[in-house]
Structures are given as structure tokens and as C-alpha cells.
Amino acid sequence: MITEPALQRREEMLALLDAWVACGWLRALDRALAGFFLELDPDASPLLLLAAALASHQLGQGHVCLDLAATLDNPDFALSLPPEGEAADAGWLPSQLLAGVSLAAWQAALAASPLVADAGGDTATPLVLDGERLYLRRYWRYEQSVASALAARLRREPPLPDALAARLDRLFPDPLVVAGERLTDWQKLACALAVRGNFALITGGPGTGKTTTVVRLLALLQESAGERPLRIRLAAPTGKAAARLTESIGGQVASLPVSEAVRAQIPSEVTTLHRLLGSLPASRHFRHHAGNPLPLDVLVVDEASMIDLEMMACLLAALPPHARLILLGDKDQLASVEAGALLGDLCRDAERGRYDPALVDWLEQVSGESVCDPALVPGHADRHPLAQRTLMLRYSRRFGSGSGIGRLARAVNEQDAATARAILAEAGEDLHLRRLRGEQDSGLDSLLRRGRGQARGYGHYLAVMTAARPAADCPPEDPAWEHWAAQVLAAFDEFRLLCAVRKGPWGVEGLNLRIAALLHRQGLLEGDQGWYEGRPVLVTRNDYSLGLMNGDIGIALRLPDEPGRPVLRVAFPRNDGSGGLKFILPSRLGAVETVFAMTVHKSQGSEFAHTALILPETLNPVLTKELLYTGITRARHWFSLVESRPSVFDEAVKRRVERRSGLLAGLQGEA
Numbered sequence: 001m002i003t004e005p006a007l008q009r010r011e012e013m014l015a016l017l018d019a020w021v022a023c024g025w026l027r028a029l030d031r032a033l034a035g036f037f038l039e040l041d042p043d044a045s046p047l048l049l050l051a052a053a054l055a056s057h058q059l060g061q062g063h064v065c066l067d068l069a070a071t072l073d074n075p076d077f078a079l080s081l082p083p084e085g086e087a088a089d090a091g092w093l094p095s096q097l098l099a100g101v102s103l104a105a106w107q108a109a110l111a112a113s114p115l116v117a118d119a120g121g122d123t124a125t126p127l128v129l130d131g132e133r134l135y136l137r138r139y140w141r142y143e144q145s146v147a148s149a150l151a152a153r154l155r156r157e158p159p160l161p162d163a164l165a166a167r168l169d170r171l172f173p174d175p176l177v178v179a180g181e182r183l184t185d186w187q188k189l190a191c192a193l194a195v196r197g198n199f200a201l202i203t204g205g206p207g208t209g210k211t212t213t214v215v216r217l218l219a220l221l222q223e224s225a226g227e228r229p230l231r232i233r234l235a236a237p238t239g240k241a242a243a244r245l246t247e248s249i250g251g252q253v254a255s256l257p258v259s260e261a262v263r264a265q266i267p268s269e270v271t272t273l274h275r276l277l278g279s280l281p282a283s284r285h286f287r288h289h290a291g292n293p294l295p296l297d298v299l300v301v302d303e304a305s306m307i308d309l310e311m312m313a314c315l316l317a318a319l320p321p322h323a324r325l326i327l328l329g330d331k332d333q334l335a336s337v338e339a340g341a342l343l344g345d346l347c348r349d350a351e352r353g354r355y356d357p358a359l360v361d362w363l364e365q366v367s368g369e370s371v372c373d374p375a376l377v378p379g380h381a382d383r384h385p386l387a388q389r390t391l392m393l394r395y396s397r398r399f400g401s402g403s404g405i406g407r408l409a410r411a412v413n414e415q416d417a418a419t420a421r422a423i424l425a426e427a428g429e430d431l432h433l434r435r436l437r438g439e440q441d442s443g444l445d446s447l448l449r450r451g452r453g454q455a456r457g458y459g460h461y462l463a464v465m466t467a468a469r470p471a472a473d474c475p476p477e478d479p480a481w482e483h484w485a486a487q488v489l490a491a492f493d494e495f496r497l498l499c500a501v502r503k504g505p506w507g508v509e510g511l512n513l514r515i516a517a518l519l520h521r522q523g524l525l526e527g528d529q530g531w532y533e534g535r536p537v538l539v540t541r542n543d544y545s546l547g548l549m550n551g552d553i554g555i556a557l558r559l560p561d562e563p564g565r566p567v568l569r570v571a572f573p574r575n576d577g578s579g580g581l582k583f584i585l586p587s588r589l590g591a592v593e594t595v596f597a598m599t600v601h602k603s604q605g606s607e608f609a610h611t612a613l614i615l616p617e618t619l620n621p622v623l624t625k626e627l628l629y630t631g632i633t634r635a636r637h638w639f640s641l642v643e644s645r646p647s648v649f650d651e652a653v654k655r656r657v658e659r660r661s662g663l664l665a666g667l668q669g670e671a
């Protein structure tokens, strides 16, 4: 029985939504949408207004739809409300509000509105109710188009290269032997699996050889291409990720055991997806689309966990049907900040394989490897078509069995809080646990400035800035200035503090103020307000006129201008594979924020020699094992966990992101 006034009267519901906006639980945009829908349908049920606002709010949380059943099961968690542990008084929490509402009642209230159609119904309604999932129509359309484009791609089987087994043996000459034990070489299997179709998904944790595998796969494809070389393009969702891949691919191509002619036809330049598709200023549309497809035969996209649903829909639409698409990524990382946890959805079966026995036979025959792992379960090509094109790499060369970071990441990923805690307690060279005694604990300041042992803190890049600065009379056009700026940027990437949240003393905003003030107080920075030399900034919105992308990081440095006077400019990597920099006047930068500390979300696609992750005092919905795993695996050599209250880490390990989408239901046989 519904007794809550907000569920009985529309005005009360809008007032409640207003209260949620006032305390930051909903975006004004979500509330405005409910108001707009009430104008369109003055008889709309309060439950529809609530669902519309929450569906919009879910987009902001990365979910493409509102899952009604999951929301009713655990409303506050499902909706990430209240955010970041804020317990402001906003009247009713969703859990209180929805306590007496059944799934059937909610579905009936939605279905009764002319604003809602079911999946096969009226194509003009702004909302789509697909079973238990409510979508804003645009996102439903994206999901449908991704599902049907992938299904079509999964059905295509290009001809196999001749002498495949011999080619594979040449590219993978050495059996994988670790500590005297012969292990399955999943890289070789991935290569074999990927040549079979026009779509392949290769997932694996850090250092499992995704790049190595794809470079050998490209060599194999190019070698067997015949007269006309394949047009291959490489892309990544962000400039930073593209720059990283450019770096690692270059070296790998050089050492390929193939002819010089084949090597020359494998690109090492990696572009961003936006640049590949051709962004159009102030528009969601791209220059390349179904009517103007991309001129390529093979597309590799790295860091695929960062691709959101809308981008994937655009990408698939612009890809010519004959082209091969190969996605690489780590399925266990946090999904894109935008709506759509695509890679996680698509890799649902990656761990278990679900390979058809006929595929297993073929793979074993062609590769000489045995497809075996305790996690594997058999599958069926018709029921699990996506699984037949998905492969998980299972052996990390970066984080071997002795690596504390690797063991911690694995325990977190397996949601084994007790083991994770034991690994942290052992600590060791690469792992460090720092428990804070209150907000002002000076141990934190010391970690942030000096780091620990060989692991750097922020003092390092500032020391490089001072020590490596060219002489004051060095002419402005001298390359020494750019070289210096590149050194400072590289030194800055030696250390990063990652936060789970934005607000509060352990959030990005508070910590950035604290760190700037600390470094200023200690004489390492000339200021801590506005623009000052050494200020690191993060671009928060794409700026095509400046060639800057959301996520780019620069540092303000004093450089000489034409008459030789020092002027503050912000040095950014060009992120175009050239290794060059660009220098921009601070006054031209609109959407930037200081970035000593950054959120784990924003750190995706980056790695730092020393990474410190600081957790807040209270648990909140963003704290999940995916967030911890992503934070830990940003560390190349050293990882420090900073705890303000111990139980938060353990609780977060036990929670996982619940992905809300119907993508798999849309892929034939994958429901």
C-alpha cells in the first residue's frame, strides 16, 4: 500500500526531488527532466516522475538505464544515494520512499503513461520500458544499435590465413615456461582466436601481454594479406592512453620476427577515438558514420574499458562491415565515467571461457596449446556467440607471483578481503600501508612530499623543475626549454595521489588545497592560489580549438617569451605520438582544475611509478572492488594505501559495481 505523500501527489514528488537536488543527491538536470515530463503528461504518476529523474541520475552514474527490480531490492545502493556519504536531511531516502512499492506496481504506473512505450512499441516516446529496465530513448537506441552491429559482426567469418599453425609458431617461438612449469600460452590462443572473426575481444590485467599479442596478430594479418597491405589503425579513448600505447607498440614492432616490409606496414601511431571518427565542433556527431565509413581494414582499440555506449555505437556505425575490430582492455577496471559499462558487459563470460568444444579442438590443433584452466566451463557457439570471440590473458609478466601489487590486486579482484588485508600487513618493498591518526597526521604530508624509500613524492618533480631549468639567458627558441618541460612532466608522473571521492577531507578537492598549501609552506611552490609555477592542471572538458582533451594533464612553467621575459605557460604533452609538447597561456584555459590528487576514475589509462590511494573515513557507494583494483593497478613499481579508517578498505573489497544494461540481452543467444 502506498502511503508516502510524494508517491500520491505529483507536487510532493517534485518537492522531494528538489530537496534531493538541494543536497546534491540528484543533478538539477534530473529534476528538470521530471518537470518537463510532467508538462508533456500532466496526468503522469508520481512514480513515473521519480523513475524519469532516477533514470537520468543513473546515466550520471554510468548506467544506461534504470533497473527497476534492482532499485527496489536495494534502492540507496542501486541509486548511489546519498553520494559520498553525505547524510544531509533531504526528507525521504529512496529506500524509505520505495519500501511499499512492488515491481508490478511500478511497471504498471510507467506503462500507463503515453510517455512510455515498450521495446517493440511506439518509436516516438521519450522513455522505453524494456521489461524491468527503463531507458531514456536515446540510450535505448544506442544499446540496440550496438547489439545489432555486434551480432552482425559476430556472424562474419573471414577466410583464415594459409599455413596458420606455422605462422603462429613463428610469432610465438618459445613455449611459456614459468618456474619450470609449462603453462598455457593464452597470447598464442588469443591470436588464433582473433583471426577467425571480424570482432575480437582480448582482456587481461596489467602486463598480461595485450599489446604484445595484438602486435603479433597484426603482423600475422598483414603477412597474409597478399598484394594490397591492410589499412590498420590503432586508437584509444583518451590522449593519455593513446600516448602510452604508441610508446609500447613502437618497441614491440621493431622486434617482430617478420620481414621488414611487413613491419613497415604496422603502424605505431595511436590516435584517440574522437580524432579517428572526426569530431565536429559543438556537436555529438562525427565526420565518419555509416554514410561515410572509416577508410580502414583493421581497427585496434586499447583501454576499451573506457569506451562508453554512445562512443561504441558511433564507432560501430562508422566501421565498414568487412573491417576487423579488435578490442583490448582490462575487464576488471572501473567502467567509463559516461554511461555504459561496455567491456565489463561484453566480457561477462571471459573468465569461464564458455568455448564451444569444436572451437577448443580447432584452437588446440592450430596453436599446439592446451585450452585448460580450472575456471573454464564449456559453452555453445549458438548460445554464447560473443564468448567464441573473447579471450582472457591469464599470466602477468609485470606482476608475477612474488609481486605484492599483483597479489593485492588479485585478492581485491576476487573480493577476498581477508587475504588482501594479510598481504597489506606483510607489506614489502612494493607495498606500503599507512594508517592515519586524524586529519592532520604529518605522516601523510611526509608521504606526499618525500614518498618513501625509492618511491617518489611530489617533492621530486619540483626538484627536477628547479635543478634542470635552463639558464635565464638561454634563448626562447632553444630546444632546451621544451626538453626541460618534458622532464618536469615525466617527473610528475613518478607519483600520484588517487582519491575515491571528490568531497571532504579525503576527497580530491580538500587534498588538492592541502597539498598546494603544504608545498608552498615548505618553499617548494611560489604560491598555492590561482596560477603559480609548478601548478599541475587537469583538463576537464574537450577543447578542440586548443587541441586539448578531457583528462589531459599539464604543468604551469615559467618560459621566456620573444623579448626573453619569463611568462607562465602550461606545458601539455601533444599526445599525438610525436612525443612533443604544446605551451598554452593560462588565460586561454577554461575548464581546468589543480591535479595533485585525482580521482581513480580520472586516472584510468595512466600509470605512475608510485601510486598512493587514500580512502575516506566513511563507506559510500563509489567504494567498490573495481575502484580499488583500478587504483592499485595504476602503480608500476610501488603502491601505498592510505587509510583514515581501516574497515573502509575491507568493506569496499566486498562490494562490486552492479552493471545495469540490457546489452547482452540484445545479443542473440546471450540473454
Ligand SMILES: Nc1ncnc2c1ncn2[C@@H]1O[C@H](COP(=O)(O)OP(=O)(O)OP(=O)(O)O)[C@@H](O)[C@H]1O
Pocket (backbone or CB within 6 Å): 187, 204, 205, 206, 207, 208, 209, 210, 211, 212, 213, 248, 397, 398
Ligand atoms: N610473449 C612474451 N614474451 C616475452 N615478453 C613478453 C611477452 N608478452 C609480454 N611480454 C613483456 O611483458 C611486458 C608487458 O607486456 P604488454 O605491454 O604486452 O602487456 P599489456 O597487457 O599490454 O600491459 P598494460 O596492461 O600495461 O597495457 C612487456 O615488457 C612485454 O615485452
